[in-house]
Amino acid sequence: MDDTVLRSEGPRFDSRFRAGLRELLVWRRDVRRFRRDALPLGLIDRLLGLAALAPSVGLSQPWRFVLVEAPERRAAVRAEFARCNEAALAAAAPERRRLYARLKLAGLDAAPCQFAVFADRATPQGGGLGRQTMPETSAYSAVIAVHTMWLAARAEGIGMGWVSILDPAAIAAILDVPRDWRLIGYFCLGYPESPDDTPALERAGWERRRPAASFVIRR
Amino acid sequence: MDDTVLRSEGPRFDSRFRAGLRELLVWRRDVRRFRRDALPLGLIDRLLGLAALAPSVGLSQPWRFVLVEAPERRAAVRAEFARCNEAALAAAAPERRRLYARLKLAGLDAAPCQFAVFADRATPQGGGLGRQTMPETSAYSAVIAVHTMWLAARAEGIGMGWVSILDPAAIAAILDVPRDWRLIGYFCLGYPESPDDTPALERAGWERRRPAASFVIRR
Numbered sequence: 451m452d453d454t455v456l457r458s459e460g461p462r463f464d465s466r467f468r469a470g471l472r473e474l475l476v477w478r479r480d481v482r483r484f485r486r487d488a489l490p491l492g493l494i495d496r497l498l499g500l501a502a503l504a505p506s507v508g509l510s511q512p513w514r515f516v517l518v519e520a521p522e523r524r525a526a527v528r529a530e531f532a533r534c535n536e537a538a539l540a541a542a543a544p545e546r547r548r549l550y551a552r553l554k555l556a557g558l559d560a561a562p563c564q565f566a567v568f569a570d571r572a573t574p575q576g577g578g579l580g581r582q583t584m585p586e587t588s589a590y591s592a593v594i595a596v597h598t599m600w601l602a603a604r605a606e607g608i609g610m611g612w613v614s615i616l617d618p619a620a621i622a623a624i625l626d627v628p629r630d631w632r633l634i635g636y637f638c639l640g641y642p643e644s645p646d647d648t649p650a651l652e653r654a655g656w657e658r659r660r661p662a663a664s665f666v667i668r669r
Numbered sequence: 670m671d672d673t674v675l676r677s678e679g680p681r682f683d684s685r686f687r688a689g690l691r692e693l694l695v696w697r698r699d700v701r702r703f704r705r706d707a708l709p710l711g712l713i714d715r716l717l718g719l720a721a722l723a724p725s726v727g728l729s730q731p732w733r734f735v736l737v738e739a740p741e742r743r744a745a746v747r748a749e750f751a752r753c754n755e756a757a758l759a760a761a762a763p764e765r766r767r768l769y770a771r772l773k774l775a776g777l778d779a780a781p782c783q784f785a786v787f788a789d790r791a792t793p794q795g796g797g798l799g800r801q802t803m804p805e806t807s808a809y810s811a812v813i814a815v816h817t818m819w820l821a822a823r824a825e826g827i828g829m830g831w832v833s834i835l836d837p838a839a840i841a842a843i844l845d846v847p848r849d850w851r852l853i854g855y856f857c858l859g860y861p862e863s864p865d866d867t868p869a870l871e872r873a874g875w876e877r878r879r880p881a882a883s884f885v886i887r888r
Contacts, residue, residue, distance in 0.1 A: 460696050460864025463824040467689040471824055473680045474690070475722040475817060495881070502881035503694040505819075507833060509868050509876040515885045523888055534802050546796055576876050577765055580833045583753050587833045589805065590812045590853070597813045598694060600724075601820075605682040605690055614726060614799045614806045625888050634809070645679025649728050657728040657795050662714070662721035666734045669742055669844050 474601055477647050481609030484560040484640035489608065494563060494639070500602040506591035510576025513592040513634075514568040516625050526624045527616075527636060528558045534615045549656060557611045561638030566621060567596050568631035592634045609642035693820055696866050700828030703779040703859035708827065713782055713858070719821040725810035729795025732811040732853075733787040735844050745843045746835075746855060747777045753834045768875060776830045780857030785840060786815050787850035811853045828861035 498515060506512060518524055539547060558564070569592040571585065581587055600610045618633035651657050717734060725731060737743055758766060777783070788811040790804065800806055819829045837852035870876050 460866070461692045462826065463689060463693065467686065467693075468821075468824050470682060470686040470689070471693070471821065472719065474682065474686075475719055475821075477679050478722075478724070480724050498881040498885060500691065500694055502879070502884065503697075504816075505697070505699050505831070505868075509870040509878060511879055511884065513884055517885065517887045519887055538798075538801050541797075541801060543796065575879070576870075577762065578760075579757075579870070579875065582757050582760060582834070583836050584833045584852070584854075586805075586808065587854075590808070593809045593812045594816045597723075597816050602687075602690065602694075605687050607681065612724070614803045615801070617802050627886075633803070635803075635806075647679070649724075651728040651795075651798070656798065659728060660721070660730055660794070662717040665721065665730065665732055666717060666736065667846075668736045668738055 474604055477645060478600060478604045479609060479642070479646055480650065481611045481638070481640075481642045482557050482650060483643040484557045484562070484609065484611075484638060485643055486560050486562060487641050488562050489640065493606065493608065497599045497602050501595040501599045504591065504595040504598045506576070506594075507581055507587035508576030508579030510573055510579075510581070510588065510591065512569045512571060512573050512575075512588040513595040514570050514627070514631060516566040516568065516627060518564045518566060518625065523624055524558070524564060527564075527621065530620045530624065531558060531613060531616055531636075534617055538615055546656075549654065557638040557640065558613065561611065561640040563639040564637065565639070566625055566636045567592055567634040568622075568627060569634055570628070570631050572630055589632055589634060596634060596637070603639060607641070608639060609645075611638040612636075613638065693823055696864060697819060697823045698828060698861070698865055699869065700830045700857070700859075700861045701776050701869060702862040703776045703781070703828065703830075703857060704862055705779050705781060706860050707781050708859065712825065712827065716818045716821050720814040720818045723810065723814040723817045725795070725813075726800055726806035727795030727798030729792055729798075729800070729807065729810065731788045731790060731792050731794075731807040732814040733789050733846070733850060735785045735787065735846060737783045737785060737844065742843055743777070743783060746783075746840065749839045749843065750777060750832060750835055753836055757834055765875075768873065776857040776859065777832065780830065780859040782858040783856065784858070785844055785855045786811055786853040787841075787846060788853055789847070789850050791849055808851055808853060815853060815856070822858060826860070827858060828864075830857040831855075832857065
C-alpha cells in the first residue's frame with residue numbers, strides 16, 4: 451500500500467494486530483515493584499512523543515510532564531507519600547488494615563524514572579473549546595496522555611505505576627510548578643520485577659475484577 | 670511459546686506490533702462525521718469487554734456505560750447539545766465565531782451507536798483505596814476505560830467521537846441515572862465518513878498540535 455492510498459483510506463489493522471492490542475490491555479499492569487536498572491537511552495522521549503498524540507479537548511494539549519530527577523525532590527515526594535499512606539491506613543476499615551499494610555503501594559524507592567503529570571487548565575491553546583460546560587475535560591485529556599504512555603511503555607517491556615496517595619498541593623510545592631496546574635498523578639517507570647496478567651490488588655485479595663456486563667445499562 | 674512460559678514472562682511485543690500501535694495512536698481521531706451504517710453484531714460487547722480491562726483506582730472499576738437507544742432520549746440529548754453549543758458560540762472570541770460556527774461539533778445525528786459514560790464515585794468496590802487524597806481518580810479511571818474503547822474501536826475501523834459541550838446535570842436527568850454519578854462524556858460510535866491522520870480542529874484551522882517537548886519540564 452503506497453502512501454497515497456494510506457492517506458486516503460487510513461491504515462487497516464489486521465486481526466493479528468488486534469490480538470496483540472488485546473494482549474497489551476490484558477498485560478498492562480499498575481506496577482509497584484521495579485528493578486533499579488536504568489531505562490534505555492531515548493525511551494522517555496519516545497514515550498512522551500507518543501503521549502503527545504493523545505486526544506485533548508479543543509486540541510488544547512493541557513498535559514504537563516515534570517520529570518523528577520533531583521534526589522532531594524524525590525525524597526520529599528517519598529516522604530509525602532509515606533505521610534498520606536499512614537493516614538489512609540488509619541482510615542481503612544479494621545478488617546482491611548492488615549491486608550492494606552502488606553500491599554506494596556509505591557515503587558518510589560526503586561523506579562529509575564519518575565515523573566508527575568499536571569493539567570494546565572488555563573492554557574490558551576485550544577481557545578477554550580469544549581471546556582465551558584465541562585472544565586474537567588482538561589484533566590481528562592492529561593489522563594489519556596498518561597494512559598497512552600502506559601500502553602506504549604508496556605509494549606516496550608517497561609512497567610508504569612500510578613501513585614495517587616498524595617496531597618496534590620504538597621506535590622506541586624515540592625516540584626515548584628505553577629499553582630493553578632492540577633496534579634493528575636505521580637508515576638514510576640522501570641522494568642517490572644515480574645510481569646503479570648492479574649492486577650496486584652486481585653492477587654493480594656483486596657478486590658476482584660468484574661466483567662463488563664456489570665457496568666452496562668440501557669436507556 | 671507455551672502458556673507456562675507466557676505466564677511467567679508475559680508476552681513480548683515486537684517492533685511490528687509497536688509500529689502498529691504508533692499507527693493506531695496517529696490515526697485515532699475524534700470523529701464527528703459518521704456514516705449511518707449499523708455496527709457489526711457483537712462489536713459493542715467486544716469493545717466493552719476490552720474497556721473493562723482498563724486500570725482503575727483500587728480496582729474499583731467505577732465506569733458506568735449507558736447505551737442510549739430510545740429515540741426520544743437521543744433527541745433530548747441532541748437538543749441539550751444544541752442549547753450548550755449556542756451558548757458556547759456566544760462566548761467565543763469574536764474573531765473565532767465564524768470559524769467555530771463551521772466546525773462540526775457532534776455526530777449526534779448520524780452515529781448508529783451512542784452512549785454516555787459516568788463514574789460512580791461512591792462505589793464500594795475497591796474499598797476506597799487510593800481515592801482519599803485524590804477522589805478525582807474515580808473519574809480518571811472511567812476516562813481510561815473510554816480511551817481503551819476508543820483505541821479498540823479504531824483497530825476495528827470504527828470511529829468514536831467525544832461530545833463534552835453538554836450540561837452534566839441535564840444529561841443525567843435525560844438518562845435517568847443515579848444523581849451522584851458523574852458524567853464523563855457522551856460518545857458517538859460508527860464508521861467514519863473518511864479516515865484522517867490530522868485532528869479535525871487542526872484541519873479546520875482552529876488549533877495546531879505541538880510537539881511533546883513543549884510540555885516537558887525537569888526538576
